[in-house]
Amino acid sequence: MRFLSKRILKPVLSVIILISIAVTVVLYFLTANENYLQAVKDSAKSQYASLRESYKSITGKTESADELPDHDAEVLDSIMDRLHEPLYEKDTFDPNEVLAENKQLYEEFLFQEISEPKVDNLVRSGDPLAGKAKGTILSLVRNSDLEDIISSIQQLEEEYNKNFGYPYTFLNDEEFTDEFKDGIKSILPKDRVVEFGTIDPDNWNMPDSIDRERYDQEMDKMSKENIQYAEVESYHNMCRFYSKEFYHHPLLSKYKYVWRLEPNVNFYCKINYDVFQFMNKNDKIYGFVLNLYDSPQTIETLWTSTMDFVEEHPNYLNVNGAFAWLKDNSQNPKNYDYTQGYSTCHFWTNFEIVDLDFLRSEPYEKYMQYLEEKGGFYYERWGDAPVRSLALALFADKSSIHWFRDIGYHHTPYTNCPTCPADSDRCNGNCVPGKFTPWSDLDNQNCQATWIRHSMSEEELEMY
Known part of the structure; x- marks a missing residue:
């Protein structure tokens, strides 16, 4: 049977x-x-x-809301039509005008005085549930990153984790040195849980299925186009690992949520509620702060490969997916044309708070297996950010994806800087509210206005 x-x-x-x-x-x-x-x-x-x-x-399965839906043909046809067509007809918009409008919309949101989500179930320090979610702060680092990751940890502890005490998990493709482990432990309370893990080489190194000669040829082409990290094999390994492997690491098996922390980032505002419990209590599976356009040369065939997968598995699609965000061709139409149908908008995953149940789900796992077979992590430079973002936009309800507007965060060269109330000391004043980047020529890389316009529900719009 x-x-x-x-x-x-x-x-x-x-x-x-x-x-x-x-x-x-x-x-x-x-x-x-x-x-x-x-x-x-x-x-x-x-x-x-x-x-x-x-x-x-x-x-061996349960019947619940998690069961994959059986979409009827009309619904599927409608979704597929949307995924095959640009959001706007060519020659009906001016990218420069779109950029100006989007910048204005973005600044209007960031200039609003906010403090925290307007929900009645925030868990504060001292609450019996505070610090009790199955969550960890995760860093993929090397021994040489010690000084920079210590800087990030100290800021996160000061602005958030000193009140909630969530554990840290550190992963490395090599053994951590005693110097690294002692350095991390020396800056944290003695009762803070800290674990150090080594990545299995089979999950990190370039797989045997990749044609090394073809890889070298393709990366040589990218390097001549000045594509960043094109010839850095470890960067390709990292993108693949963060796309399809990290959530299988034994140290993460006991966790439902992960907050990703990178070296040399900045946090500007106090977070006075348990972020993991917020995710849990408000049915959020993904949290982000920055939303960007990707370099189309690095993901030339990612969209067409993804559409081939969707054609084979249409019932993985969520009827309330963020399709318009993927298909908006108005601000950077060249990106859309180069990738044959993808805006290249993505969540910048150097900051992400993710429900691992989504990554462990059948649609995500099958999608990762399909992309692995295509080889684009090495023949191109598919990043974990566009890969994760495509999966979320296609297979998740967009209302379950949350923009943490209240979290002040910087990773060079971009910033999410909220405006705090005038009588509040929540933010330290070290960022300029609404200032996405110091370099104006990078403003066109901000895709957040597109998310606001097409993907935020009324509940999300009124969350702050």
Whole structure:
């Protein structure tokens, strides 16, 4: 029985339930017991529950909201049409005007005085639930990163984690030195849980399936186009690892949430609530602060490969996906044309708070397997940011993705800087509210206005 497919089992079990109910009803009319009708209902419920448990046992799966939907043909056709067409017709917009409008929209949001999400379930320090979510702060670092990661940790501790005490997990493709481990422990409270792990070489190194000669040729081409990190093999390894491997590491098996922390970043504002509990209580599976355009030369075939996958697995699509965000071709139309259909908008994953259940789900895992077979992590320079963003935009409900507008954050050269109320000391004043980057020629790399316009629900718009 365990080898029968779910599509076969469900109708078979349904028929058995109907037969059981029919037999029970017949018995009722035969016996004319006045109390028997309720017994019929109770028996039917009991038998249905028993059979459903048998179904779960046989298939090893549960029937719940997590079960993949069976979209009807009309819904699928509508979604596929949207994914195959640009959001705007060519020659109906001026990219410079779009950029000006988007910059204005972005600044309007960032200039609003905010402090924290307007929900009634924030968990504060001292609450029994504070620091109790299954979450960890994760850093993929090398021994040489010690000084820079210490700077990031000290700021995060001061602005957030000293009040919640979440553990740290450090991963490295080499063994951590005693100097690194002692350096990290020396700046943290003695009771803070800190774990250090080494990445299995099979999960880090270039897989044997990659044609080394082709890789060298392709990276030589990219290098001549001045594509950053093109010839740095470890960078390709990192992108692949953060896309499809990190959440399988044994040290993360006990966690549901991960907050990614990079060396040499800055935090500018106090966070006075448990961020992991916020995610949990408000049905958020992903949190970000920065939203950018990617270099199209690094992901030339990522979109077409993704669409091939979607054609094979249309039921993985979420009907409330962030499709318009993927298809907006108005601010950087050359990116859209170069990638044959993708805006290149993505969440900048050097800061991300992610529900690992999404990464461990069937759609995400199958998608990663498909991309692995395409080889684009090495023949191109597919990054974990566009890969993760495509999966979220296609397979998740966009309302479950949260922009942490209140978290002041900087990773060169971009910043998320909120405006705090005039009478508040929550932010330290070391960033300029609404200033995305000091370099004006990089303003066109900000995709946040596109997210605001197309993907934020009323609830999200009014969250702050």
